[in-house]
Amino acid sequence: MERLIKQGIDLIKGIWSLGVGLAVTAWYLVNRKITVQYPKQVVPREASESFRGPIELVGQPKDPATPKCISCMMCVSACPSGCISITKQKPPKLSPEEEKAFAEAEARGEKPKRPVAPRNPATWRYNYTYCSLCACCIEACPVNSIKFSNELYLAGTSRGDFHYDLLARLKRKAAEAKAAEDAKASETKDSGSADAAAQPGSPNISQAVPEKADEASSASGQAKSEAAL
Amino acid sequence: MNEFSLWTVFTLVVGLVAILAFIAGNAMALVWMERKVAGFIQRRPGPNQLGPAGVLQSVADAVKLLFKQILKPSNADSIIFFLAPILSFFPVALLFMPLPFSPFFTAYSPNLGLLLILAFSGINVLAVLLAGWSSNNKYSLYGAARGVSQSVAYEIPLLLAVLAIAFQHGTLNLSEIVEQQGGWPWQWNVFTQPLAFLIYFISIFGETNRSPFDLPEAESELTAGFHTEYSGMGFALFFLAEYANMVLVCCVATALFLGGWKGPFLDGFWWFLAKAYGLLFIMMWVRWTYPRARFDMLLNLNWKWLLPLGALNLLATAFVMKLF
Numbered sequence: 174m175e176r177l178i179k180q181g182i183d184l185i186k187g188i189w190s191l192g193v194g195l196a197v198t199a200w201y202l203v204n205r206k207i208t209v210q211y212p213k214q215v216v217p218r219e220a221s222e223s224f225r226g227p228i229e230l231v232g233q234p235k236d237p238a239t240p241k242c243i244s245c246m247m248c249v250s251a252c253p254s255g256c257i258s259i260t261k262q263k264p265p266k267l268s269p270e271e272e273k274a275f276a277e278a279e280a281r282g283e284k285p286k287r288p289v290a291p292r293n294p295a296t297w298r299y300n301y302t303y304c305s306l307c308a309c310c311i312e313a314c315p316v317n318s319i320k321f322s323n324e325l326y327l328a329g330t331s332r333g334d335f336h337y338d339l340l341a342r343l344k345r346k347a348a349e350a351k352a353a354e355d356a357k358a359s360e361t362k363d364s365g366s367a368d369a370a371a372q373p374g375s376p377n378i379s380q381a382v383p384e385k386a387d388e389a390s391s392a393s394g395q396a397k398s399e400a401a402l
Numbered sequence: 403m404n405e406f407s408l409w410t411v412f413t414l415v416v417g418l419v420a421i422l423a424f425i426a427g428n429a430m431a432l433v434w435m436e437r438k439v440a441g442f443i444q445r446r447p448g449p450n451q452l453g454p455a456g457v458l459q460s461v462a463d464a465v466k467l468l469f470k471q472i473l474k475p476s477n478a479d480s481i482i483f484f485l486a487p488i489l490s491f492f493p494v495a496l497l498f499m500p501l502p503f504s505p506f507f508t509a510y511s512p513n514l515g516l517l518l519i520l521a522f523s524g525i526n527v528l529a530v531l532l533a534g535w536s537s538n539n540k541y542s543l544y545g546a547a548r549g550v551s552q553s554v555a556y557e558i559p560l561l562l563a564v565l566a567i568a569f570q571h572g573t574l575n576l577s578e579i580v581e582q583q584g585g586w587p588w589q590w591n592v593f594t595q596p597l598a599f600l601i602y603f604i605s606i607f608g609e610t611n612r613s614p615f616d617l618p619e620a621e622s623e624l625t626a627g628f629h630t631e632y633s634g635m636g637f638a639l640f641f642l643a644e645y646a647n648m649v650l651v652c653c654v655a656t657a658l659f660l661g662g663w664k665g666p667f668l669d670g671f672w673w674f675l676a677k678a679y680g681l682l683f684i685m686m687w688v689r690w691t692y693p694r695a696r697f698d699m700l701l702n703l704n705w706k707w708l709l710p711l712g713a714l715n716l717l718a719t720a721f722v723m724k725l726f
């Protein structure tokens with residue numbers, strides 16, 4: 174008897190739960206739609222902030238157009254997929270007279286300082302098609318010169334569109350940031366402070382400049398920059 | 403009794419053509435409706451690119467299916483493989499004949515209309531079995547086996563529910579059953595036979611292989627079940643038959659339980675269609691709400707609940723009819 178009552182209660186509970194399920198879906202049916210229709214709309218910038226898109230370089234604090242990278246090649250060997258290829262810069266070529274002067278000085282037993290190659294890379298290429306976004310390169314970098322970008326909307330018509338020249342990208346972003354900065358400065362004095370406050374957790378103050386470029390570039394600007402890549 | 407004359411033949415032919423057009427049009431409308439309902443329930447807009455609110459999407463789908471190549475697995479049994487989709491679709495056209503859309507729009511009104519529907523709807527099971535068997539594919543075979551055991555099981559409570567109505571009205575002619583009901587909701591059979599309606603409505607999910615009882619084509623387990631190997635028009639015929647069957651069971655429910663073409667005012671086929679589409683909407687709503695039932699649950703529900711309840715309901719109906 175007890176078992177029967179228990180079964181009866183279970184049955185009623187079960188039927189009630191069916192009704193609850195229908196009520197939930199009915200509520201969704203008439204409710205606001207929450208998806209974003211991509212080509213016509215894009216998600217707001219804040220929503221893509223935590224997105225880990227293809228990697229990009231971090232500029233120097235003083236010179237945002239030049240990466241902090243010291244061409245140590247750690248990232249190249251850390252990357253499990255071989256996405257990164259970097260070439261170092263060569264030392265400046267000496268003219269024959271200078272060469273001669275150095276040779277003479279060395280012959281005299283002195284140790285003249287030959288000009289060394291700049292530490293910044295000559296090229297920094299990144300093949301996104303193989304990248305697994307594993308962050309090994311980011312962890313390997315001794316000077317924090319790599320970070321994930323938050324490019325959400327990547328589209329290309331050929332594989333080559335995803336072979337990035339990150340140096341050129343950094344230069345362009347820095348230029349955009351500068352232009353945006355100038356525009357903002359001429360517009361109002363204090364509108365920029367809100368953007369700066371938007372990322373208090375930024376570990377590196379140098380990131381502030383390129384990040385601002387991200388915020389300033391509108392969706393269409395982003396699409397344009399993608400095409401330029 | 404209908405005289406078998408030239409006039410009968412003429413109405414039959416016209417009715418058949420109209421029904422085929424109705425089935426095809428309905429299938430397209432339903433596919434669109436289904437995708438819209440699914441989208442809305444999942445809080446997205448559904449198809450919205452082609453035509454206003456995406457209404458032309460199903461036309462595009464139909465065209466795509468027409469142009470697709472029909473492939474056959476090399477070890478499949480050719481004749482049966484191609485016979486199955488045809489067998490699944492053709493009875494459907496026949497099944498629509500006795501439906502009383504309105505006093506005028508009834509292609510053929512035999513005395514045993516209900517029996518005709520019940521008898522021929524069984525052919526679909528055969529088509530599922532043949533498709534699964536001839537495909538020479540384990541998923542298809544599993545899907546077919548499930549489809550057969552499920553359809554056969556759910557046919558019984560369905561029959562019991564329908565029989566209760568037939569007892570009550572003393573006829574198997576759908577037009578007469580509608581005739582005997584009134585226009586207002588409390589004059590409908592759903593009011594006198596709520597249990598039969600509930601049993602019928604649950605059973606049709608099993609009969610039409612609709613979620614939550616869509617085990618014959620459970621895509622997460624069996625790829626696509628019995629029609630895994632079908633492409634192009636072979637698949638399209640199964641698809642068409644599935645949607646036509648949905649429409650059919652909802653139309654029968656409308657005639658049996660919801661007063662058919664009668665409404666509070668202005669009787670006519672619009673009432674019939676509105677009621678049938680209301681039921682179809684509920685079927686879609688249910689589909690996008692509940693997860694798929696496990697197979698033992700499915701059969702337990704049938705054998706342990708629907709069947710005894712249906713039998714009791716039938717007995718009670720018979721008793722009451724005899725008494726009064």
Ligand code: SF4
Nearest residue numbers: 252304305307308310
């Ligand atoms: S994220 Fe991983 S796969 Fe991508 S470039 Fe860095 S190390 Fe290579």
Ligand code: SF4
Nearest residue numbers: 242243245246248314
């Ligand atoms: S690990 Fe960092 S510093 Fe070294 S080459 Fe890569 S990006 Fe440059």
